Amino acid sequence: MLLFTFVLEFSGGTYISQFGACTARGALTLYASELVRNNAVSTLSARKHLADALSAEKLVRLDGVRSVWCCSTLVGRKFALLNIVATA
16 A cells, blocks of 8 residues: 555645545545545535546656656636555
8 A cells, every 4th residue: 555645726726635545546536535524625515526526537657757646627717636646
């Protein structure tokens, strides 16, 4: 099992979380379900849309670095950028 660090930029805020999983995709599934319950991030409706949208995105492995992925989406007119780093 690896530890994955999530850095979400959304609606003027930066939100950092960590989850243990075997793969980045598995960690993203955990992250999305926890995101809905994170009252620090926007409204419940926005969190639900964001979690669904991020779950559906393809993770892109970043060139030039090891064990780093990203994905992005729009929720309404708000852009969300999620970076995922395998940290352990």
